[in-house]
Amino acid sequence: MIRIGIFGAAGIAPQALIRPVSRRTDMEVVAVAARSLESATSFAREHGIPRAYEGYAELLAADDIDLVYVALPPSEHVRWSVAALEAGKDVLCEKPISMDAAQARHAAAVAERTGRHLIEAFHDHYHPLTAAVRDFVNSGALGTVASIDASFTADNPYSPTSIRHVPALGGGALMDLGCYPVHWLRELAGAEPFITGARFVPNELGADIAIDAEMVFTSGPHAGARGTLHASMEPGVPFAAPVVVTGDRGTLRVDNLVLPHRGHSVTTVIDGVTRTWTVAGAETYDHELDAVVTSLRTGTAADTEGEDFVATMDVIDAIYAAAGVVRPDTAIGS
Template identity: 35%
Template structure:
């Protein structure tokens, strides 16, 4: 993991004094609603504004969650002086535009995963943030989860020896309507970006960027992937077998196996509340989460910690790691023949 960089602009922010962090939510869909609900339960955070492309949608969302200001234009939200940080929860295809708008206005950004549609867009956002010294982080809540962090720490400390294999899956029976966003190439549809980003990010958290990428997929008539298998390889000899699917419900589990044992994460591995460590020749050890935060609160808390510390990058979700995941997702799409209009 890389260490966070410090910005003089961030140090001058009210958030650096330990004040309540004021969030602006850009979008009004399901994930925006969940994030808002969970952040509002944090004692040191407020959601003070929401923006949509329509006044009606913004006002309805604001009324539902008691948010004081609603904007029918994204530009109004990023210009709001009462907003300390912007959470981008638009469809994938708008991440580059929405996050870029906020960064250009000097607003710190937490951007939903997948970070962008491709590595070109991701590189543009990272370059903009670094040039301007503005905080930017992908909303990869898995990396902020204390159970996942503990698991990764044990792996780094050699609890299972040298990693040999990683297995992870994420699948559910998805929509069959060709008009749904998950079936639309213009919106970054398909299993890979919505679901596959989790197994890929999990594997790369433990092993870094792969040296080899192989993949195969079932494509929809619209040209997005519906059922995808990935085989990643590293020069160390480690491999990762990863799957994502919009055609079948899968266990949504993960296993990391090494020369000295293995770690098993139960269903919902990407937001796990426990895991089991099996050391060779020893009985199983179960690790569980301590009390406190839950769900999306972990990523929000990490953003607020970074802002108060004057960091423009999170050591838990480093931008270089985000770029590495995007390169792998691009490589998988290249292998399976999925192209987006914006590529």
């Protein structure tokens, strides 16, 4: 039995962890920690969690917790992921793993030194749809791939107190939403992109409420292909997560790569013939927990560990630099 402690009485935890764990017999949530005991206790009572802690250090001192789920603002991800690793715990950390690539490299180094797993929670990656789309793109059915375009938009109007909009907490459209298209672009291209341009729309605090980027892939199976990324939290934008891959024989479009269990479609148009299909699977979070259990039991790295999350943060850094977004100062281990 893998015993889990949660950092943060966060809104994402029930759908991303608590409910999926309740469907399993090999994991259980045994504790939650928050900055205030009142918050932790209320959350524990609501979700049937046996223990509540005031402060994260107290939870780390418990010797009956195997895995820590970090559901804190991005500004706190590395600090508390590293603390959990040093305390001998494995970690599943919400995305993005860090504030920047330097922090990500530090966290990866600590995971390697301690011999523990630090897994970034890109749950969508573990759904069978992702592998099916990647394999189709690599099959040659589209011919020579010319472009990969990825987007994620969701209405999240500006609030000066929301972690999604405060730069110092890791807010911004690219950090909150765009990290998914970054991951999709890297995965489908099978290589890391070179960012050729980017622009953003700032909110009142200077964080990006919308951002666009252009890139080129100079290596990998689709070297020469170009890519675009769009992410937006602007008021009124639809919830949409499409990916379009264009080759010299046709196109592939995926609608809702981020939460395919809520409904998705894959449409290909090849040599003038249109086909629409779906890929069976459970909730993305269930597949993610399958991968976490396998990693912890076998000692093998999950797909979204180490080099993968460092590479994602490298791309995020490059997009922000190209767009001219002023980033908050971050200490490597904070």
